[in-house]
Amino acid sequence: MSVGPRAHRPLGVRQLRIAVLVKTNTGGMWLLPQVEELRHRGHEVTVVLPQGAGRLTDELERRGVDVLSSPYDFTLGRAPIGLLLLRALLRRLRPDVVQYHLIASAYAVRLATLGLPVRRVHMVANPAYLESRLVRSVERLLWRLDDVLICGCRYASARYGELGCPPQRRPVAVYGVDTDAFSPDATGPDQRAKLRAELGIDQGAFLAVMVAHVYPPRWFIHAGRGVKGHEVLLAAWRTFRRRHPDAHLLLVGGGWTAAGEDYRRRLGERFGVAGDPGITWVESVADVRPCYAAADVSVSPSLGDGPGAAVQAGAMGVPSIVSAAGGLPEAVTERSGWVVPPGDPAALVAALDSAYQGWVAGRLGLCGRLARRHILTSFDDLRAAAEVADIVEDVAGRRR
Incomplete structure (x- = not known):
């Protein structure tokens, strides 16, 4: 690959139990390199997705990743019982870190893990929600429940800075692209x-x-x-x-x-x-x-x-x-x-x-x-995934 061989888990970093949660089982293919990098480093990764078949679910299972169906369907009508069921699932998994993508996933995990001894890593895929004054007012308070916000672009990091988040809690690590698969030569000359x-x-x-x-x-x-x-x-x-x-x-x-x-x-x-x-x-x-x-x-x-x-x-x-x-x-x-x-x-x-x-x-x-x-x-995906894994390992090793 374009960035050379992948790094193993650094010396002194213990094996982690990591739960990854995202509110889609069809999109979100961008999380695959991150999951693979964490597994390559020897960490135990479980991905929690909405119920039912989907492109993301199929690909994760094809790669041998543990996939569980979320008991919460991310609708407001089922929020109380759904969040309690999600909390029970996460307690059963006993993760060291919960990593979540997309803002609806962030709200669900933040509330479902209140009081649990777990690190929360919010990965900001698309900062469009921060254009809403209402959402910004909510995020001004709720970002504090995240141990770290990994921002997929500098813009997202700057916006969270405006909401009071200090620089060390909003590092930038992009969602990369497979630069071998996405290449002018990949599809053939015709x-x-x-x-x-x-x-x-x-x-x-x-x-x-x-x-x-x-x-x-x-x-x-x-x-x-x-x-x-x-x-x-x-x-x-x-x-x-x-x-x-x-x-x-x-x-x-x-x-x-x-x-x-x-x-x-x-x-x-x-x-x-x-x-x-x-x-x-x-x-x-x-x-x-x-x-x-x-x-x-x-x-x-x-x-x-x-x-x-x-x-x-x-x-x-x-x-x-x-x-x-x-x-x-x-x-x-x-x-x-x-x-x-x-x-x-x-x-x-x-x-x-x-x-x-x-x-x-x-x-x-x-x-x-x-x-x-x-x-x-x-934007190479392997380099970007390694940066995300470094941040996850770092936040897991911090003293609460």
């Missing part, structure tokens, strides 16, 4: 032409891709707009494509939950996607790499996010246009991408124009190579 042919996209078109689920708007954040910024991109694309008829937009990702799918349908109707020959919108796919391989530029116009899709795109050698929201700007450099104000269609049109001119002049290839270099340096 993948670009093959996917375009399958989707009916002209081989000579300038192709922009957006890879993101469609999340329904929330009343308490971003004034009821979808967090991933689909409507911002669709509004910008109308103007951009009038200027450049040889451009095509590929949207990859279905609705997250039924509400998300309903919002996706309404967006399609509002922007006339079905009747627009310059837009192709496909459901979520098992492997997004061919989508990046076929593209000339990736677009992440989110209103609040972690580094996200721009990291995968960069690893594939594709430059990105990102909004100045959350950790997204950390995924690009001045020479490997563009950063635009969030929620600003006009600024997004200008960035698309710049990328298009780079494509015409043959400069996007260099941007893509620089993008991959940045990801190799800052």
